[in-house]
Amino acid sequence: MRRALHAEWTKLVTVPAHLWTLAAVTAVLAAAGVLVAATQRPPDCGPGGGCAPQDITALVLSGVYLAQLAALAVAVALVSGEYQPRVILLTLAARPGRGTVLLAKAAVATAAVLVSAVLGVAAALAAGHEVLSARGFTARAGRGPVPLSDPALLRAAAGTVLYLVLVGVLALGAAWVLRHQAAAVGAVAGLLYGPFVASRIVPMPVHVLHAVQDASPMSAGLAAQSLVPGTGTAPIGPWSGLAVLAAWAAAALSAGWLMLERRDG
Template sequence: MRRALHAEWTKLVTVPAQLWTLVAVAAVLAGGGALVAATQRPPVCPPGPGCAPPDTTALVLSGVYAAQLAALAVAVTLVAAEYHPRLIVLTLAAQPGRGVVLAAKAVVATGAVLGTALVGVAGALTAGRAVLLTRGFTGRGGRGLVTPSDPAVLRAGAGTVLYLVLVAVLALGAGWILRQQAAAAGSVAALLYGPFLVTRIVPMPDRVLHAVQDASPMPAGLAVQSLVPGAGTAPLGPWAGLAVLAGWAVAALAAGWLLLLRRDG
C-alpha cells in the first residue's frame, strides 16, 4: 500500500495544473467568503419573528459553491487522466491489486482536498470576520459577527471541509465509472448544481421542494453550514444532510470499484 500511495502522490504533485487546482480550493474559499461578506449590511430590525437576519457564517463559507469545482476536478483527473492514453494499464501492471490502486487514489485525492479545504475554511472564517467588522456587524454566530471559537461556527466550518472531501469521493467514483475527464466532471457538476438550480427556478409545492432538497447531494450536504433556523439549503439537520451526500459518494465509489474489477480486472 505504501508503494501505491507514493506513486499516486507523485502523480499528483508533479503535475503543475493539479497543484494550482488545489491552491484554487483554498483561494476560492477564502476569497469568496471575504467578497460575499463585503456585500452585507447589519440587519436594521431587532431579532424576532418579523426579522430575518443574514446567516453570516453560511455567507462567509459560500465560496464552497465554486471551490467544489476545483475539488472534484482534482479527484476526477487523478483517475480519468490515466485512461487517455491508456496509462492505467501500466498502473495496474505495477500494482496488480485493483483495490489497492483505488484505495491509494482515494487516500491521496481526499487527503489533498482535506488539507487545502482546512486552509480555505480557516481563511474564509478569519477574513469574513474581519470584513464583517468593517461593515458594522456585532453579536455572535449566524445572527451577526462570525466567531470562529463559537461551537456552532466550528461545526459549520468542519462540515464544509467534510463536504468538500465527500465531493472528491463522489468525483473519484465518477472518474472510475466514466473514465473520461470531461464526462465525469460534467456529470458530477450536473448532479451537484442541477437539483439546486431547479429548486430555485421551478415553482413547486413545499412538500416536493423539501423532498428534492433532502435527496440532492449539494442542498442536503450544505445544510451543515446553516446556523439560522430555516435559512439552510435543505430542511435536514447538519449531519443528516452530510449523510445524504456521503450516501451518494459511497454509492459512486462502489460502482466505480465494481466496474474497475469487471473492465480492467
C-alpha cells in the same frame, strides 16, 4: 499499500495543473469569504428590531459553491489521466490489486482536498469575520459574525470541509465509471447543481420540494453550514445532510470499483 500511496502521491504533486487546482480550492474559499463579507451591510431593523436574522456564517462560506468545482476536477484528473493514454494498463501491471489502486487514489485525493479545504475555510472565516466587524456587524440577535470559537461555527466549518472531501470522493467514483475527464466533471457538476437549481426555480409542492432538497447531494450536504434555523439549503439536520452526500459518494466509489474490476485490465 504504502508503495501504492507513494506512487499516487507522486502523480499528484508532479503535475503542476493539479497543484494549481488545489490552490484554487483555498483561494476561492478565502476570496469569496472576503468579497461576500465586504458586500454585506448591517440590517436596518428599526426601533422594534423585527428584521429576520441572517446566517452570516453560511454567507462567508459561500465560496464552496465554486470551490467544489476545483475539488472535483482534481479528483477526476487523478483517475482520467490514467486513461488518456492508457497508462492504467501499466498501473495495474505494476500493482495488480485493483482495490489497492482505487483506495490509494481515494486516500490521496481525500488528503489533498482536505488540506486545501481546511486552509480555505479557515482563511474565509478569519478574514470574513474581520471584514464584517469592520463594517459594523454585531453578534447580537444573529446579525453579525459568530465568534470563531463558537461550537456551532466550528461545526459549520468542519461540515464545509467534509462536504468538499465527499464531493472529491463522489467525483473519483464517477471518473472510474466514465473514464473521461469532461464527461465525469460534467456528470458530477450536473448531479450537484441540477437538483439544487431546480429546487430554486421550478414551482413544486412543499413536500416535493423538501424531498428533492433532502435527497440532493448539494442541498443536503450544504445544510451543514446553516447556523440559523430556516435559512439552510435543505430542511435536514447538518450531519444527516452530510450522510446523504456520503451515501452518494459511497455509491459512486462502489460503482467505480465494480467497473475497475470487470472492465479494465
